[in-house]
Structures are given as C-alpha cells and as structure tokens.
Amino acid sequence: MTRATKLLAVTTVVGLAASTWLYVDNRSLRSELAEAPAKVVPSPAKETAAPATGDAWLDATKPQAAAVPKATSGDQPALPDEPKESRLDRRARRTEEFGAMFGRHEGETEEEYRARIGPMISAGLAVPRMRAIENRRIAEEKAGVTPEQSAKLDQAFEKTYADVMDYTNKAITDGVLSPYERNVSGWLEYAGGLGGMLTETQGSIGKILSPDQMKKMSASGFEWGEYLGLQAPWQELKPPPPQKPNN
Numbered sequence: 001m002t003r004a005t006k007l008l009a010v011t012t013v014v015g016l017a018a019s020t021w022l023y024v025d026n027r028s029l030r031s032e033l034a035e036a037p038a039k040v041v042p043s044p045a046k047e048t049a050a051p052a053t054g055d056a057w058l059d060a061t062k063p064q065a066a067a068v069p070k071a072t073s074g075d076q077p078a079l080p081d082e083p084k085e086s087r088l089d090r091r092a093r094r095t096e097e098f099g100a101m102f103g104r105h106e107g108e109t110e111e112e113y114r115a116r117i118g119p120m121i122s123a124g125l126a127v128p129r130m131r132a133i134e135n136r137r138i139a140e141e142k143a144g145v146t147p148e149q150s151a152k153l154d155q156a157f158e159k160t161y162a163d164v165m166d167y168t169n170k171a172i173t174d175g176v177l178s179p180y181e182r183n184v185s186g187w188l189e190y191a192g193g194l195g196g197m198l199t200e201t202q203g204s205i206g207k208i209l210s211p212d213q214m215k216k217m218s219a220s221g222f223e224w225g226e227y228l229g230l231q232a233p234w235q236e237l238k239p240p241p242p243q244k245p246n247n
Contacts, residue, residue, distance in 0.1 A: 095182055102179035104242040113239035121235040132230045139222035143213040156204040161232050163197050169238040180243050198225055 085093070104113055140150060168190075171177045176186040205224060206214065 091182075095180075099180040099243065102240075104239055106242070108242075110239045114236075117239075118235040125230060125234065129230050132227045135222055136227055139217040139220040142220050143209070143216035145209065145213055145217075149208055149213075152208045153205065156201070156208065157228065157231070160197060160201045160204075160228060164194065164228075164232050165236065167193055167197070172238055172240050175241075177240075179240055198228070201228065 102117065108116075168177065171186070171190050171193075176183065176190055178186075202224065209217075
C-alpha cells in the first residue's frame, strides 16, 4: 500500500472521529476532575499576647497568650483505594461512549441522526479542510497548474467522492464500519478498497497534469490522498443501523 493510500485510509477511518473523540476524552477528564476531592489546608489561628507596658504589676495581671496543645491521634481509618482503570477497561469504556455518540439512538430516525451528527462532522473538519485547500493552492502555484487544469481536477474528483461515499455507505450497512465495536480487520478491508479508488484517481490526475507538474506538487509536500480524504462529504454518510440488543 503506497503512502498516499495509507494517508487516505487513515484520514477516512480516523479523521471522521478525531475531533469528536477529543470531545469524549475531554469530557472524561472533566468528570475525573469533578470527582476528585478538593484538599483544603486550614490556616492555624494566631493568638497575640498583650504588649508589655514596663510596669511589672500591670504586666503580671494581663492575660498572656496560651499555648494551644497539639491534638494527637492514632492511625485514622481510611477507605480502601478504588481500583484503577486499566488501559483495556478505558478502551472498552471509550468504545462504549463512542457508540453512544455516533450510533443510532433508540427510536431515532435517519433524518434526526443526520441532523445530530452532520453538523458535528462538518465543524470538526472545517479547519483541516481549509488548510488542505490552501495547501493545494500553494502547491498548484509552484507547479504552474492553470485554472483550467484545476477545474478539470475538481470535475474528476466528483466521481471519486461519489464512489467513496457509495463504498463507505455499503461498509456501514454491512457492519464493516460500525460505531459499536472495534473492528480492526474490517477497517483494513475497507482501507484496501479505498486504495483501489485512489489508484484510479491518481490515473485521472496524471491525464490532466504533466509528470513535471505532479513531481513539483509532490516535492512541495502536498498529498492528493490527504486532500481527497478531507474534502469528501462525510457529513452526508448514511446513518448506521440501530445497535442490536445482544451487542
């Protein structure tokens, strides 16, 4: 699998959930902080003695600061330490949280699911998409890509986006991509299919740009796989089926 193919696969499988996964992780950290008991250190009370006047009789009759005896106690009873969450337990918990966020809620329609998840995906990918567009503009300038060539590329990418969306929707329907479980073998199978689509798209790009232009764009650090993975309309994906009771 080429580097560009890996980039597209990673962007597709991981990029969809990256920003929202940070939200889940941040929410977990906030919960842990909220549950942690606050430690308050009391400040000791200060007692001051009455100032001396120089008169032995008056000084003897004035109250002096009394020494406060220190309270001593034996070993205080303590509750047993709560068992720490293992890495596997944390992974299972976060998988469950991810499924609760990106899975279909009970009685939720497809329209309601899209209204809930679509804006979240769009917001999470907004900044990376803008950066990718700017990187493409800079790379095309360095490679001398004409406006006509750039427009032809956009036209070719429409077919790529349609193929990727159809392929991804089928993977969701078949359970290859599921928000309810960590299906690593399914992810790899899905990534392999994306690799074939990217190879076809690279061939279309080669018919529009010259070899020298493609070389200059690559030398600038620009990756078509990364760009296509971010610009695909993931917010329009088909909702997953409801979670089965035995899952």
